[in-house]
Amino acid sequence: MKSPEEIFKILKDKFGESIIELKSGVPVESYIVVDPMKIDEVCLFLKDEPELKFDNCMNLSGVDDANGKKEAQTDGSSVIIGGTLSVVYHLESVYLKHKLTLKVAAPRENPQVKSVANIWRSADWNEREAYDLYGINFMNHPDLRRILMPYDWEAGYPLRKDYKNPEFYQGMKVPY
Amino acid sequence: MLTETHKNITYTPVVKTEEMILNMGPQHPSTHGVLRLELQLEGEIITKVIPHIGYLHRCFEKHCEAMTYPQVIPYTDRMDYLASMGNELGYVVAVERLLNIQVPERVEYIRVIMAELQRIASHLVALGTYGADIGAMTPFLFCFRDREMILSLFEMTCGARLLYNYIWVGGLSHDLHPDFVRQTRDFCNYFKPKIKELNDLLTYNKIFIDRTAHVGILPLDTAINFGISGPMLRGSGMKWDLRKDDPYSVYHKFDFDIPVGEGKVGTVGDCWDRYYVRVLEMVESLKIIEQALDQLPEGDVMSAIPKRIKPPVGQIYTRIENPRGELGYFIISDGSVNPFRVKARAPSFVNLGVMDVLCRGHMVADIIAILGSVDIVLGEVDR
Numbered sequence: 001m002k003s004p005e006e007i008f009k010i011l012k013d014k015f016g017e018s019i020i021e022l023k024s025g026v027p028v029e030s031y032i033v034v035d036p037m038k039i040d041e042v043c044l045f046l047k048d049e050p051e052l053k054f055d056n057c058m059n060l061s062g063v064d065d066a067n068g069k070k071e072a073q074t075d076g077s078s079v080i081i082g083g084t085l086s087v088v089y090h091l092e093s094v095y096l097k098h099k100l101t102l103k104v105a106a107p108r109e110n111p112q113v114k115s116v117a118n119i120w121r122s123a124d125w126n127e128r129e130a131y132d133l134y135g136i137n138f139m140n141h142p143d144l145r146r147i148l149m150p151y152d153w154e155a156g157y158p159l160r161k162d163y164k165n166p167e168f169y170q171g172m173k174v175p176y
Numbered sequence: 177m178l179t180e181t182h183k184n185i186t187y188t189p190v191v192k193t194e195e196m197i198l199n200m201g202p203q204h205p206s207t208h209g210v211l212r213l214e215l216q217l218e219g220e221i222i223t224k225v226i227p228h229i230g231y232l233h234r235c236f237e238k239h240c241e242a243m244t245y246p247q248v249i250p251y252t253d254r255m256d257y258l259a260s261m262g263n264e265l266g267y268v269v270a271v272e273r274l275l276n277i278q279v280p281e282r283v284e285y286i287r288v289i290m291a292e293l294q295r296i297a298s299h300l301v302a303l304g305t306y307g308a309d310i311g312a313m314t315p316f317l318f319c320f321r322d323r324e325m326i327l328s329l330f331e332m333t334c335g336a337r338l339l340y341n342y343i344w345v346g347g348l349s350h351d352l353h354p355d356f357v358r359q360t361r362d363f364c365n366y367f368k369p370k371i372k373e374l375n376d377l378l379t380y381n382k383i384f385i386d387r388t389a390h391v392g393i394l395p396l397d398t399a400i401n402f403g404i405s406g407p408m409l410r411g412s413g414m415k416w417d418l419r420k421d422d423p424y425s426v427y428h429k430f431d432f433d434i435p436v437g438e439g440k441v442g443t444v445g446d447c448w449d450r451y452y453v454r455v456l457e458m459v460e461s462l463k464i465i466e467q468a469l470d471q472l473p474e475g476d477v478m479s480a481i482p483k484r485i486k487p488p489v490g491q492i493y494t495r496i497e498n499p500r501g502e503l504g505y506f507i508i509s510d511g512s513v514n515p516f517r518v519k520a521r522a523p524s525f526v527n528l529g530v531m532d533v534l535c536r537g538h539m540v541a542d543i544i545a546i547l548g549s550v551d552i553v554l555g556e557v558d559r
Contacts, residue, residue: 025490028489028490028491029490029491029492029493031491055400055401056400056401056403057403058403058493058495058502058504058521059493059504059506059519059521061506061517061519061521063508063517064517088491088506090493090504090506094400094414094416097421101493120401120403121401121402121403121529121530122401122402122403122404122526122529124529125525125526125528125529126526133237146230147229147230148229148230148233148558148559149230149233150230158235158238159237159238161241163238
């Protein structure tokens with residue numbers, strides 16, 4: 001059983017620059033910020049290392065940080081420019097009974113994150129969901145398709161903070 | 177005498193087979209809702225299953241961002257509509273940990289009683305419909321008869337039978353009805369022999385065993401890698417229950433066992449094991465309810481409800497053991513009255529992801545048995 005501080009130290013020794021920082025405090029749950037292009041290597045290490053052994057990815061969720069510049073549009077809505085989209089990983093070791101939260105942040109204009117679906121298969125559908133609702137592109141994902149929204153949905157990514165309902169869907173007025 | 181034309185006919189003695197793609201659903205009685213399974217078949221054998229979900233998607237997470245914290249609770253009810261109490265409890269526990277408030281002892285006990293009653297009700301639906309899917313109609317009616325009594329207890333408590341909005345942040349919407357304790361005890365005494373009845377009727381029925389034993393075997397390492405939780409994981413032989421392994425509320429005060437699949441009539445981790453774990457869990461839930469009724473403290477259930485719910489900036493992931501598995505809520509607070517982000521980690525959503533592995537190599541008819549043993553609720557899968 002290891003605390004996030006100890007795990008942070010192990011990761012920092014192993015990966016150096018790719019491990020960006022450890023955020024801790026109450027009630028903030030501690031999380032480690034990782035480079036989105038190195039997250040797959042970090043996760044593979046976390047899973048295989050005998051003293052860490054994170055064999056279960058409990059949850060994987062996309063987050064719109066909404067930390068960019070807000071620009072008001074003429075119709076009253078606003079568009080966020082710049083800033084980041086994040087992915088938060090909640091890992092757990094079933095055998096060693098410790099938990100860890102990882103976070104990666106990718107630029108909003110071109111959100112690219114390495115996929116961990118080949119490490120934990122439970123991440124497969126969760127990554128598809130994050131892709132579907134936030135438009136985060138998971139590189140090397142085996143089957144990156146929309147999952148909850150219709151396959152022909154073209155009106156953007158619904159969970160982004162600046163999402164606007166489309167006027168028409170398939171020729172039907174929204175709201176009908 | 178062969179003519180010239182006949183001589184040119186070539187005969188190849190090979191039976192040509194072709195892969196067939198078959199759509200099961202979205203409107204199919206045994207998918208328990210609107211789920212479409214795209215089956216790739218080699219004759220009668222399944223080579224691949226691709227689940228298509230999202231028919232019930234109603235943007236739970238987007239709605240939450242426009243609601244205040246207490247307003248989210250009725251929305252959580254509608255995710256897993258067969259286990260609404262559990263959904264509320266998970267969300268409320270998450271918000272309370274974010275707020276760092278203590279709730280009165282009595283509230284915690286009532287929550288446990290409700291969650292366990294709900295677990296029995298939910299498992300009764302799971303087991304009853306599982307039998308009905310496979311062709312045994314009678315157990316379905318028996319199970320729904322008993323579930324009705326639990327729903328009456330809920331109705332007596334908060335006025336609603338299915339979607340309660342009963343568990344609030346810091347407390348409960350109503351105290352117990354004065355007659356609740358007596359009636360719940362009566363129910364426990366009534367229900368204990370009914371489990372034996374169910375076992376005689378369905379569990380050890382030869383046809384039922386033939387349909388479910390050795391079918392849809394889920395090995396333990398695959399289960400963990402797929403993030404499987406709840407009765408499915410325990411059916412694969414792992415003693416893992418968040419009520420013991422990551423305790424919340426007052427579960428540490430009760431004495432109960434964690435049933436696991438042992439391969440009693442088949443292989444460990446087959447459909448029958450997953451089914452039987454649910455049967456045994458109902459017995460354990462009854463134990464918890466009886467202990468909680470014995471120890472039920474007095475007090476006010478509304479005293480700790482905060483006037484304004486405005487958690488500090490932070491994030492939290494909390495999980496509870498719902499009837500279908502690990503129900504987690506990931507909440508980010510930006511310090512305002514609305515949650516910045518609510519993500520529900522729905523057990524059915526994750527458990528459904530393993531369908532392809534379970535079904536490969538089985539017959540088409542086995543899909544019904546496998547899907548029933550996964551026990552999904554589409555309201556939760558699609559959120």
